[in-house]
Amino acid sequence: MSWTDERVESLKKLWAEGLSASQIAAQLGGVSRNAVIGKVHRLKLSSRGRTNAAPARPKKPAPAAAPAPSAAAPAARHKPRPAAAAAPSRPMMTTVGATALKVQFEEEEAVFHHYRAVPSNVVPIARNLKLVELSERTCKWPNGDPLSDDFSFCGADSGESGPYCGFHSKLAYQPAAERRRVR
DNA sequence: CCCTGATTCGC
């Protein structure tokens, strides 16, 4: 992908809207956040309006002495960055920004509801224990309204470590993993 | 560890 006038235009717009470089990169597609940042700098768009008290970072890396790894790989200038993976067909690329944020929020909502909805339907080896009946090895997945009288915990064997049984630990941790994968 | 932008420098 190259920086066509159109793409540069979108970049300017999104950057002005306050989106992060990675978010912009996702919106444009086909570029990394580094590419976006690099372009932003070349366009001299840095400041972004806000009060930039100039954080100041005059540090220089200084390549340091070469390790001289004897029979090391020569070039090694390869990049394991396909980068163009994302970009899953968007209806309109013209109206983004706030819209993008909204979409992201709705996705989070969906995950949250999934997280909360499933456990009430499926029952592992639950014993529906009260809070005081829990031990180190009992699953602490909550069932019902905490303010209700019949509020209980799964109570199934959770094994040596972890607050949840095998079933609920998946429910508890999988959504987060999926969310991460989507990014 | 996740993320952010900033900088350098080989291409």
Next chain:
DNA sequence: GCGAATCAGG
């Protein structure tokens, strides 16, 4: 000009 690698920081 481009952007990966790296840096500094939240």
